[in-house]
Amino acid sequence: MHLNTYTKGQGFPILCLHGHPGSGSSLSVFTNHLSQRFQTIAPDLRGYGNSRFNDNFAMTDHLSDLEVLLDRFQVEKCLVLGWSLGGILAMELAQRLPQRVSGLILIATAARPHGNHPPITWQDNLYTGIAALLSIVNPNWQWNIDTFGKRSLFRYLIQQHTPTAYKYIASCAIPAYLQTSDKATRALYSAIRAGYNKVGDLNQIQCPSLVLAGKEDRHITAECSLETSQHLPWSQFHCYPNTAHLFPWEIPQQLLNDIDCWLKDNPQTIRF
Structure with missing residues (x-):
């Protein structure tokens, strides 16, 4: 390979x-x-x-x-x-x-x-998708972090919901997941x-x-x-x-x- x-x-x-x-x-x-x-x-x-x-x-x-x-x-x-x-x-x-x-x-x-x-719910997946898409648009958007990010599966992947963390999620994690x-x-x-x-x-x-x-x-x-x-x-x-x-x-x-x-x-x- x-x-x-x-x-x-x-x-x-x-x-x-x-x-x-x-x-x-x-x-x-x-x-x-x-x-x-x-x-x-x-x-x-x-x-x-x-x-x-x-x-x-x-x-x-x-x-x-x-x-x-x-x-x-x-x-x-x-x-x-x-x-x-x-x-x-x-x-x-x-x-x-x-x-x-x-x-x-x-x-x-x-x-x-x-x-x-913990078990993953449909709401977890929904909020994760929304938070991910909005992070791609603007990882610094605090409203998205508070409204969707902290209620999504990201709450199990990170503890510090900062723009820095969401910038990496948007630029690195999401493309890697899709590939x-x-x-x-x-x-x-x-x-x-x-x-x-x-x-x-x-x-x-x-x-x-x-x-x-x-x-x-x-x-x-x-x-x-x-x-x-x-x-x-x-x-x-x-x-x-x-x-x-x-x-x-x-x-x-x-x-x-x-x-x-x-x-x-x-x-x-x-x-x-």
């Missing part, structure tokens, strides 16, 4: 993996910042964005695609940043190719993912229904890891992320209060500052 890929910057490579639904371009909150010092490589995973794929596939196919991608870009070693599903793939890749992964930045993810999302194929959704949910649990394999990962979570995450709970961090041999964990699954779009500057500090404390993760 030849993955559509967004590359920026020069220097030590950082492979950036998106979640579901998502795309390489939806990681701009990370790549715009990190590409000032590093080379960021952000692919559209199989079945997402512009990496179109019409047949059914399994989650393991993502790993094969990523190995081919690293070969294509002649990447011998890289840091891997993964958000949600991307974090799960990052951990799998570190086990599959330990000699090529120097470190992990794991965001809103877990090796045994579990959520506590996510049913085959990609089927592959993910098949793995979840099978009871995905790789906690017991985490001791194989010997590179430094930074695990970051949103305290109010309803999709992959902070407790799941903490469990993952506790089973990684060389890990640092941080949980952000009053944030949820999309916390990189709620507190982007704080998050990026913490990543920068971790990179400074772990220079071996960004060294050829």
Whole structure:
């Protein structure tokens, strides 16, 4: 699978993996910042964005695609940043190719993912659609945020209903959602229904890891992320209060500052 890929910057490579639904371009909150010092490589995973794929596939196919991608870009070693599903793939890749992964930045993810999302109603879907469309027109429109956004499914994805968060939702989340194929959704949910649990394999990962979570995450709970961090041999964990699954779009500057500090404390993760 030849993955559509967004590359920026020069220097030590950082492979950036998106979640579901998502795309390489939806990681701009990370790549715009990190590409000032590093080379960021952000692919559209199989079945997402512009990496179109019409047949059914399994989650393991993502790993094969990523190995081919690293070969294509002649990447011998890289840091891997993964958000949600991307974090799960990052951990799998570190086990599959330990000699090529120097470190992990794991965001809103877990090796045994579990959520506590309430049932979704027709009103949730209606308000989400309205809030999304109006955010595209004007993400700064406070009336839309108060009237529809806070009563939509966005209330489970973010806790801080700011224009900044809605700007990212409008420019990144909505296009990614529309480009996510049913085959990609089927592959993910098949793995979840099978009871995905790789906690017991985490001791194989010997590179430094930074695990970051949103305290109010309803999709992959902070407790799941903490469990993952506790089973990684060389890990640092941080949980952000009053944030949820999309916390990189709620507190982007704080998050990026913490990543920068971790990179400074772990220079071996960004060294050829």
